[in-house]
Amino acid sequence: MRDYFFVNANFKLNYLNHLSKGNLNVVNYTDSGFEYLFNSLNKEALINLKWGMSLFYCLIFYFIGLLFAYIYLAKHNFKLFFKLKSSGLILLIFIAIIFHLLSYYSIGDYKYNLYYISLEFSHFAQSSLFPLVFLIVFYAYTSLNSSS
Numbered sequence: 188m189r190d191y192f193f194v195n196a197n198f199k200l201n202y203l204n205h206l207s208k209g210n211l212n213v214v215n216y217t218d219s220g221f222e223y224l225f226n227s228l229n230k231e232a233l234i235n236l237k238w239g240m241s242l243f244y245c246l247i248f249y250f251i252g253l254l255f256a257y258i259y260l261a262k263h264n265f266k267l268f269f270k271l272k273s274s275g276l277i278l279l280i281f282i283a284i285i286f287h288l289l290s291y292y293s294i295g296d297y298k299y300n301l302y303y304i305s306l307e308f309s310h311f312a313q314s315s316l317f318p319l320v321f322l323i324v325f326y327a328y329t330s331l332n333s334s335s
Contacts, residue, residue: 199225201216202215203233245280253272256325264325275321280312
């Protein structure tokens, strides 16, 4: 679902970009269902929707990770996990925003490189990898500390 939304949003943005530059020979690869739902959006509204959906998916996977931690960890460990995971998510989003802002003030190839770095941080935060990595590392950490 996440990939469907973002792939089609990018197709739609690409199409709108070419139209705004006067290229009338561009092909719209956006899925017809997505096109039907979001046909009335302009570029700025679609970009804002993408940011909103990014935050939505970050929160979805954040809560999925917390749910698994709540089920499988002891109460004391869950509280520690909650603090670590929350600060980790905030740090990850903060780093993505910093790289994104740096891409605005950079020139040449650095601009695109910094932008793509910010995208990768954002994709990691809004994927299932984020809670899985935190759960595995936290479980390993608490297992090693409890055995010693």
